[in-house]
Amino acid sequence: MxxxxxxxxxxxxxxxxxxxxxxxxxxxxxxxxxxxxxxxxxxxxxxxxxxxxxVNFCRSCHNISDTELCEICANPKRDESLVCVVEDIRDVMAIENTSQYQGLYHVLGGKISPMEGVGPQDLNIASLIQKVRKGTVKELIFALSSTMEGDTTNFYIYRQLEGLEVVTSAIARGISVGDELEFADEVTLGRSIVNRVPFESSIKAN
Amino acid sequence: MxxxxxxxxxxxxxxxxxxxxxxxxxxxxxxxxxxxxxxxxxxxxxxxxxxxxxVNFCRSCHNISDTELCEICANPKRDESLVCVVEDIRDVMAIENTSQYQGLYHVLGGKISPMEGVGPQDLNIASLIQKVRKGTVKELIFALSSTMEGDTTNFYIYRQLEGLEVVTSAIARGISVGDELEFADEVTLGRSIVNRVPFESSIKAN
Structure with missing residues (x-):
């Protein structure tokens, strides 16, 4: 040009x-x-x-915030025993939009990716383990994308948690609400059958 | 959000x-x-x-330029008797990329569009007419987009040129090089048959 x-x-x-x-x-x-x-x-x-x-990042969850502690972490109505681990602040925004989650977040700032030179020390993992060590967190929900990098990161954190008293869970993967089964990929459909939920709770979530 | x-x-x-x-x-x-x-x-x-x-605009053709007169207008090798009227500086760049044109340009800065409140006085039309009045321009080539606004603008300028000695032409509309006839729209195919060119010049242009 x-x-x-x-x-x-x-x-x-x-x-x-x-x-x-x-x-x-x-x-x-x-x-x-x-x-x-x-x-x-x-x-x-x-x-x-x-x-x-x-720009300022919340000293607790590393979300972008204009105050030292972000609005979510500072909100006494949020359940501090529940922490959702996400990659990016966009994921926080997406989950907040659902109005279905009342716990706190922890923004890693990326995924472990040797290909791109991102190691565990480049992410906010140490502060997460420290948070769990304090003992207020009862459950960690992994909500990273289901890619090889996401799985690696989840597993790395999981290993770091050994010996600590905390329940770990992962967000449900399955067929999108409103989607036709025949167009779903096999892995997703497979997971959604294996990890089926009681019918009552499937109604409640809507 | x-x-x-x-x-x-x-x-x-x-x-x-x-x-x-x-x-x-x-x-x-x-x-x-x-x-x-x-x-x-x-x-x-x-x-x-x-x-x-x-930012500075060439005082002659209104193209963006770091100098008072743009490189094209200042180039003594360019044919100043030929002026191609375009809407935007992107059109100048597109035509220059073809290396097929040795004349000068005149950038209108838009098209007459009553819907968007753009009248002839908002465009660089007066300076174009003045340029033609000086007598050095022998041919004006209209290269505006073939929309209603483009046609209106062409026609407005054409009327302003009445009584002045200048040849007016428009760039050829037709089937794109490499395109299949069956997929061309009717208007384009129709024009390309009506405005057919001698076979020799169709080879030369490639």
Missing amino acids: EFSSKLLENAVQEMSQLPGIGKRTALRLVLHLLKQPKERTEMLTDALMKLKSE | EFSSKLLENAVQEMSQLPGIGKRTALRLVLHLLKQPKERTEMLTDALMKLKSE
């Missing part, structure tokens, strides 16, 4: 560093900003810089 | 103002920036602000 301006080329280059944004899309976004009043660009860049320089 | 941080919400809100970027994508992009070193965000915001505050 040949640019008529270095400034434009530079802006497109930086924009296309974002995941899923190719050169063409970046050009479209940059030209859109160019057509808008200057305040638009200022508001965008200010918001990004402000987030980056002032 | 519920956010655990105002700073995060604000950044996602601003990012999702960009065309084609929804809230979920915006969140993904913002969280990506959060994981990267601070320099990444700085480089992106600097590039955007710099472009916005220092």
Whole structure:
């Protein structure tokens, strides 16, 4: 792609560093900003810089928070004996959206992935074990994605918990509500039969 | 979508103002920036602000340019008797990529669109007519998109040219090179038959 301006080329280059944004899309976004009043660009860049320089992570669960302790951890109505282990703050948002969970979270910040050079020490695992050691946590719910990296991470944490008194569980895998059985993949369908639940609780969850 | 941080919400809100970027994508992009070193965000915001505050448009063709006269207009090898009228600087880039055109451009900056409140006075039409009035331009090539707005804009300019000595042409519409006839839409196929070209020139263009 040949640019008529270095400034434009530079802006497109930086924009296309974002995941899923190719050169063409970046050009479209940059030209859109160019057509808008200057305040638009200022508001965008200010918001990004402000987030980056002032962002704070909850000292207990590592979720993004404007306060030292996030709203969920600070809420006395939440059940602190229940901790759901997730990869990312997006997972917290997704589970919170369901309004079905009243426990706390622990955000690992990623999964163990030797391929990408992410080891256990790069994740918030030590603080999780410490939390469990304190004895208030009765159950850990693993809610990582069911990939090889997710399973590895789950297993690593599971091993670290040896000797500690805590129940571990994993979120249920199965057919999505509303999905047709015939279109489900075999692994998911298989798991959903093996891990079937009492009929009464299947009604309650809806 | 519920956010655990105002700073995060604000950044996602601003990012999702960009065309084609929804809230979920915006969140993904913002969280990506959060994981990267601070320099990444700085480089992106600097590039955007710099472009916005220092951007310059060629005084002759209105293409984005770091110099007063863009590289194309300033190039003595380009044929200044030929001017291709386009909507956007992306069209200039697309035509330049073909290496098939040696004339100059005129970037209108949009199309006449009463629905979106864009009138002829909002576009670089007056400067185009002035350019033609000077007498150096022998042919104007209309290369706007073939939509109602594009046709309206072409026709508006065509009317303004009345009494001036200039040939007007439009880029050829037809079947894309490599496409099967059976899958072409009727209007395009119809035009490509009516506006057929001598066989020799169809070979030359490849």
